[in-house]
Amino acid sequence: MTGRLAVGALGVLAGAYGAWLLLSRQDLTQLTSAAVWLAGGVVVHDFVLAPVVLVLVLLAGRVLPRHAHAPAAVVLVVLGAVSLLAVPVLGRFGARPDNPTLLDRSYGTGWLVLVALVLLLAVVATLVRRSRHRRTTPSGGSGGTRPGGR
Template sequence: MIRVRAGLGALGVLVGGYGAWVLLTRQDQDQLIGAATWLAAGVVLHDFVLAPLVLLLLALGARVLPRQVRAPAVVGLVVLGTATLLAVPVLGRFGERPDNATLLDRDYTAGWLVVAGLTLVGVTVGTWISRSRHRTTDDLDGGERGPGAGGR
């Protein structure tokens, strides 16, 4: 197992090194500055905007949502949040050019709405499964909520 991890780590370092070499040898200075700015902005936005916002939403959700809904809601938040972040360039139609109709040639908003709907369905199904499991466990406990009943 350790050899597999070491091999995968070495492969990752090699691929990353090759990517860095290609970036540094085949791009002009403006492109390198743009890439560095993009990477730095991504770190800043993640650490100072996205992560605190997600933590705030999770804290609010922990107070408001019933216990059985929390895990599916977190999964839904992670899935939809990630999909939304990845879709920002196409949803904003960044890079659209009037002389090339093949760029951004779809209704990406409709696609994002489908992903959001499927995520909501998944969260609903996950909540239903979680609630049914908790009901079964409660039935086995006899519905008691004393000190020895598991403290749920």
């Protein structure tokens, strides 16, 4: 319990310091832009990302085998959130010809590498879950039953 309180206190202190830096070093226009961006992130998450992920999880639940459900859900959540956060750099919003150091990487390539790694890990997790399921399922059975007889 003491450890949790210490971690919570550190989090509160870090948040307060970040708020102080934000409020003391930005002008009103920058604060307004940050507030709009943060509010937009909440709206996009709640009204776009979350419903799309829920619908895709429901559809995937009907198509994918049971051992692939959790890895598929992780893929949707991780790639959905990272993709939304990456929109500004993937779209190169803010790039300026007079400052080539802004957005100086191939962010699309980095995003594709991340997608490949997440998908690879999901496939590995699915295969591990399937092999564990096969080891625990009695041979000759119908795959066992879940508690409650379903």
